[in-house]
Amino acid sequence: MTVTPKRELGQHFLADPNILGVIGRLADLQPDDVVLEVGAGLGVLTTYLADRVSRVHAVELDRSLEATLRTALGDRANVELVLGDALRLPLHELDPPPGKLVANLPYQIATPLVAESLDGLPTVRAWTVMVQREVADRFFAEPGTRAYGSVSVLIRLTAERTGFHPVARTVFRPPPNVDSALVAFRRTRDWGPEFAPLKRVVQAAFAHRRKTLANSLALSGIDAGDAIAALGLDPSVRAEALEPERFLDLAEALG
DSSP states (O other): OOOOOOOOGGGOOEETHHHHHHHHHHTTTHHHHHEEEEETTTTHHHHHHHHSSEEEEEESOOGGGHHHHHHHHOOOOOOOEESSSSTTTTTGOSSSSSSSSEEEGGGGHHHHHHHHHHHHOTTEEEEEEEHHHHHHHHOOTTTTTTTOHHHHHHHHHHHHEEEEEEEEEGGGGGGOSOOEEEEEEEOOOOOOOOOOHHHHHHHTTTTTTSSOOOHHHHHTTTHHHHHHTTTOOOOTOOOGGGGHHHHHHHHHHHH
């Protein structure tokens, strides 16, 4: 059965099996791994994972793909197919809990899903995700660059990059109008209740990039003047100039 990709869902299905080996290498797949895949699509990556790991939780929003997915999976009993919106599903309740997130992420949800997984999926120790090249560049961007933003800070405070691989548009059907890349990273910090206020501060700091850090925070209802002074920061500093650890200091200073 021919499946027509839905443009409104940003569907670009994997069509070149050669990229699977690269994904597997970057993900360092092990027989006892429990993997979360978001955006199962036609099941090309799902079946590859299922044949190499202990368990796959495969999430797919498009319910019209269920029959195609189940046909592709065949008699593989180690795959749990979860139909629904990954940003709304209680993924933290998956059993057994996933230790790795390996996915060709739908473009619209790549950044929020990864950001939410940093503390929302505490059992995930490693990520290998296919995303737009622009998004991939943001994940580990350096301060002072245009790509540096809130997601850069949150990821760099949580993980270290272990792999990067540019991906040609031809591996997808239909080919997207943008370049893509595989990014692999592993957890270096576990979060507790301090993550929520940190995330609020970081996102507010970058919400108005042209303004100073203090003004950008103030526009989100955060009075940070005293905290900025206490940290010895220039009152005119902008968020893009701060190293990730300074945001952690700032969030702590704000209490």
